[in-house]
Amino acid sequence: MALKVEKIRQDFPILTKPKPPIYFDNACVTMKPVQVIQAINRYYNEFPACGGRSLHRLGRMVTEEVEKARAIVQKFFGAKNPKEIIFTKNTTEGINLIANSLGLKAGDTVLTTDKEHNSNLIPWQVLGKKGVKHKILPSNPDNTFDLNGFENAMDKSVKLVSMVHTSNLDGVSIPAEEVIKIAHDNGALVLLDAAQSAPHKEIDVRKLDVDFLACSGHKMLGPSGTGILYGKYHLLEQLSPFIVGGDTVIDTTYTTATMEKPPERFEAGLQDYAGIIGLAEATKYLSNIGLRNISAHEAELNKKITDGTRSIAGLKIIGPVDPTLRSGIFSFNISGMDPHDIAMLLDRSAGIAIRSGAHCVHSWFNAHGMKGSARVSLYLYNTLSECDIFIESLTKIAKFIR
Amino acid sequence: MVICLIAAVVFGFMAIFSARYRGYAREAFHCVFRMATLRKCDTEFDKKLRAAIVGKLMKWPRFAGFVYRRFEIISWVFVIVFFVSLAYTGYSIYNLIVWQNCEGPGGSCVFVPQDSGTNVTICAYGNVPTAPPEYFDNNASVMFFYQDGCPWCAKEMTVLERLAKDGYRIKPMHLDTNPEYWTEYNIQVTPTFIGPDGARLNGYHDTDALKGFLDNYR
Numbered sequence: 001m002a003l004k005v006e007k008i009r010q011d012f013p014i015l016t017k018p019k020p021p022i023y024f025d026n027a028c029v030t031m032k033p034v035q036v037i038q039a040i041n042r043y044y045n046e047f048p049a050c051g052g053r054s055l056h057r058l059g060r061m062v063t064e065e066v067e068k069a070r071a072i073v074q075k076f077f078g079a080k081n082p083k084e085i086i087f088t089k090n091t092t093e094g095i096n097l098i099a100n101s102l103g104l105k106a107g108d109t110v111l112t113t114d115k116e117h118n119s120n121l122i123p124w125q126v127l128g129k130k131g132v133k134h135k136i137l138p139s140n141p142d143n144t145f146d147l148n149g150f151e152n153a154m155d156k157s158v159k160l161v162s163m164v165h166t167s168n169l170d171g172v173s174i175p176a177e178e179v180i181k182i183a184h185d186n187g188a189l190v191l192l193d194a195a196q197s198a199p200h201k202e203i204d205v206r207k208l209d210v211d212f213l214a215c216s217g218h219k220m221l222g223p224s225g226t227g228i229l230y231g232k233y234h235l236l237e238q239l240s241p242f243i244v245g246g247d248t249v250i251d252t253t254y255t256t257a258t259m260e261k262p263p264e265r266f267e268a269g270l271q272d273y274a275g276i277i278g279l280a281e282a283t284k285y286l287s288n289i290g291l292r293n294i295s296a297h298e299a300e301l302n303k304k305i306t307d308g309t310r311s312i313a314g315l316k317i318i319g320p321v322d323p324t325l326r327s328g329i330f331s332f333n334i335s336g337m338d339p340h341d342i343a344m345l346l347d348r349s350a351g352i353a354i355r356s357g358a359h360c361v362h363s364w365f366n367a368h369g370m371k372g373s374a375r376v377s378l379y380l381y382n383t384l385s386e387c388d389i390f391i392e393s394l395t396k397i398a399k400f401i402r
Numbered sequence: 403m404v405i406c407l408i409a410a411v412v413f414g415f416m417a418i419f420s421a422r423y424r425g426y427a428r429e430a431f432h433c434v435f436r437m438a439t440l441r442k443c444d445t446e447f448d449k450k451l452r453a454a455i456v457g458k459l460m461k462w463p464r465f466a467g468f469v470y471r472r473f474e475i476i477s478w479v480f481v482i483v484f485f486v487s488l489a490y491t492g493y494s495i496y497n498l499i500v501w502q503n504c505e506g507p508g509g510s511c512v513f514v515p516q517d518s519g520t521n522v523t524i525c526a527y528g529n530v531p532t533a534p535p536e537y538f539d540n541n542a543s544v545m546f547f548y549q550d551g552c553p554w555c556a557k558e559m560t561v562l563e564r565l566a567k568d569g570y571r572i573k574p575m576h577l578d579t580n581p582e583y584w585t586e587y588n589i590q591v592t593p594t595f596i597g598p599d600g601a602r603l604n605g606y607h608d609t610d611a612l613k614g615f616l617d618n619y620r
Contacts, residue, residue: 400467
């Protein structure tokens with residue numbers, strides 16, 4: 001079903017301004033619909049109290065709303081139990097929680113791809129100082145996932161496969177079901193960095209059989225500083241807490257603490273209740289539109305941009321040329337031009353917002369001797385005419401400015 | 403690197419008058435400071451500046467491309483022109499204050515036609531005699547030594563104009579047409595008044611002081 005993009009855009013206040021931005025930086029942060037903004041305001045207007053603690057009416061309202069939010073997110077991901085949903089600040093926190101709580105020991109191996117976001121690279125480097133090995137699986141020359149290579153890389157020492165589901169570098173997705181099956185066959189757990197996949201494609205954690213999945217709310221129309229970590233309940237029960245403090249314990253003495261069960265064990269301190277409620281509203285919004293429809297829309301936009309920029313001399317796409325393999329991401333360089341210059345010129349000349357630089361995947365760019373790239377990342381509210389403007393502006397820049 | 407230096411100067415100057423440029427000035431100075439301490443500039447301010455300017459010119463893509471490729475040279479040209487203009491403006495303002503005209507001693511007053519008939523060009527606050535002033539009298543007993551382009555002489559003449567209404571007269575002694583007067587009368591400064599008894603009044607004096615001196619010889 002084709003998206004009614006113009007109707008969707010009416011839900012986003014910034015896109016209804018007289019000269020709205022052409023916002024192509026959705027892999028970083030997405031715009032927020034009025035429904036999410038209203039949900040956040042509802043907390044502050046109607047029950048701005050603390051949840052999970054106070055017994056008064058306002059406190060109970062907060063507790064109920066947070067649990068409602070947890071159930072909504074559970075349904076969004078197809079999880080079995082709302083207690084498998086932990087609210088975090090972002091994907092980074094989710095990955096760090098697993099890295100620091102899983103109990104990896106010296107000699108254990110963590111396997112990642114060669115194009116991980118720093119958030120799924122640095123935790124393993126830090127653990128490396130404690131003797132945990134970090135193995136990196138190279139991608140194919142066109143940046144697609146090397147499934148054969150992955151099978152060969154798996155051995156009994158690999159305790160955790162922690163991989164980016166859809167890369168923020170080039171939009172390429174790993175074949176998650178196959179990866180998880182192979183990993184499980186070898187006795188390894190799987191953590192998926194779903195920061196770029198959860199907002200754009202349907203994910204059923206039970207169908208995938210993934211052990212842990214981390215994503216960010218602000219990349220899926222949710223408020224800034226919100227995130228979700230999913231984990232199979234029996235695995236979460238075995239994790240020691242990452243950050244401890246208020247609400248992570250049932251009881252304490254001066255020398256002991258009785259930890260809460262998940263998810264509270266991993267939600268220390270007062271939470272961002274407004275953010276959590278807004279995040280749940282965002283997942284409802286996406287569910288109503290349908291993630292398959294969103295994926296199809298992004299594919300159409302990406303195809304338009306890929307085809308429209310084919311004639312630009314010196315333009316090189318990062319990743320496979322086939323747009324169907326790149327989700328809604330179009331990452332590129334133009335020979336003789338600094339990607340930052342491209343981004344700044346597009347912004348100043350046509351109001352087009354794209355990202356430039358290393359996209360927090362410095363390791364991949366360093367390994368390939370590159371400084372960075374310019375990246376277009378599309379979403380449900382982008383239009384074909386915006387793509388036309390982008391193509392025209394980029395063509396002009398490449399022709400006259402280089 | 404050069405662009406940061408140029409930007410620091412230009413935005414630093416503009417920031418004095420407008421808060422809009424203070425952020426740019428700060429970033430440019432930060433860059434210059436890092437360069438001066440032999441470190442790489444970490445803000446890419448020069449690239450941002452270039453992109454900001456060229457981006458606005460993209461309506462004329464060929465021109466934008468020209469500016470983009472020659473940004474450093476164009477910046478140098480603008481900064482040289484800026485400083486030359488600033489220096490010339492400063493010099494002109496100085497002359498206007500001190501010499502009452504923009505070109506300095508011997509220069510012409512832009513508000514006044516040359517040659518008022520006395521070989522004197524006077525730009526005394528807009529009072530421009532086109533005929534010998536009323537207070538000039540070759541038979542007067544008090545001599546008034548003056549020269550062209552002397553702002554205090556011009557100012558004194560406005561006082562003399564006021565006193566002329568009360569009948570005060572002086573004998574004009576123009577030093578430019580009679581340079582021998584410098585040594586003959588031992589003139590050290592202009593304006594100078596010398597009475598018939600040799601008494602001197604050196605430099606500019608206001609109405610009361612000059613009237614007091616001239617009253618000795620009425």
